[in-house]
Amino acid sequence: MPDTAASETYSYLGPAGTFTEAALAQVPQAAGKPWRSVNNVGQALDDVVSGRSVAAMIAIENTVDGGVSASQDALATIPNLRIVGEYLVDVNFVLVARPGTTLADVKTINAHPVAYGQTHLWVEAHLPHHGHLPATSNVAAAASLLENDLADAAIAPPTITRHHDLDVLATNIGDNPNAQTRFVLVSRTTALPGRTGSDKTSIIAELPDNRAGRLLEMLEQFATRGVNMSLLASRPIGDALGRYRFVIDLDGHVHDERVADALLGLKRFSPNVIFLGSYPRADKLPITVTPRYENEAFTDARDWLRGLISGEPDEGFGR
Template structure:
């Protein structure tokens, strides 16, 4: 099996893939962005992709949500939670007061924001495409820079670990989803992710009417989040997780009824937890 992930080697996405039984013996394929990893599945270049979708500190990963919402040729087939601990890495030993720039993916920069303000208050925060890219860039530089990434990335790219466990919450964890081509067999689903949007989303009570389809049938929602509906200012797409698979009649009926209120409803996946 070929598994695409946000690369290069040394990212938390790679750690999640390496920790998963479903990827045992798989060929791991690093991609430049989350969207590229998902597209690799859609184009048949990879059998599955593992992508981060939600963090316990920083919330949802916008690029994952938006990419999944825009594609009908892939589906979520599983989820996985990875405890996440961050390392501060530089090319050489540096005192915290010497660090002029901290580089990482936007999610870890947010997950370590309080620590960074306390320990490197003068440092410029710079976004990178991934944690491993940040470590690779910093490790190759003579500048007094640091990166937030994994211990494995520091080992791979010759970095020096300056501090560990710098996340703001000790229970920091990231939820990943496994993405496969649409129609893939998922076994016994226990959870469903959907996205829906207008018409009528600018009228009083529209969202309540949409959500009531689940409430009146006793379907528990474990998450609801809005993202801008691109090209239409003031309009949104709503991402919802149901605590049931679509093989459950109540869940299937609720999603079917939701279509009567909406311009669009897309099932992102119905899958085991």
């Protein structure tokens, strides 16, 4: 049975100094509460499911590699989880090594696979014959340099020298100067954050079969209701080749009429729809909707139909 401390604990991919910790630092309700460092997404979400933590911060998408597959797959297969918020962190990297090491000494690099992917242009240009040793986190990669000699250098956040005595061999090694990672805070709560007018709704859906046009049919559920998708990613279901589920982010809140109506249509179409939550957008940009898709248009249409069914006189084309 979870104790009081666990009910206030937040899990994140650690150790201290990771980009995930920087995302968690943006959560007002997490300030002053216990934070639990974990090694991977599965462990973070298991903390939430088991009650060891009230919520977990995980990376879900970045501007270089797109969706984070481990997080998307975990959200698709672990039941009763909800996204309650999203947070953006600007991402840049440095190459660090043990004191006294030079760039010419570097033969093997320890790096988290995502960080490695976001710096591969610099690494290939400056260390074309290097080897890559995967790490569980960017900070763990750097810390390992002081624990063993399996790698000569590590890719880490620029703040790494606040935590470890390492030399910086190169700065700004990220391939994309505009790189950002999007994080989501995941909880067991079913209470929806209130509608703000700048919201996002995340779902996962499967196609009913592999017949031609099925994907178009699914997308039409959103297009015909004026609902924009900010993310559409496919992930293998795993039971057979050619079978995929789709991770989808929608602009809007489930309390928006157009989003609710689209989800009703999707539920009739798809054999499996997972609602991951509606929550405020991190960028706070307002959602622009054409008049025929505003809430009033849907309520007016329902009132019109209700009137027809109840026998009210049709007052003309204006109805």
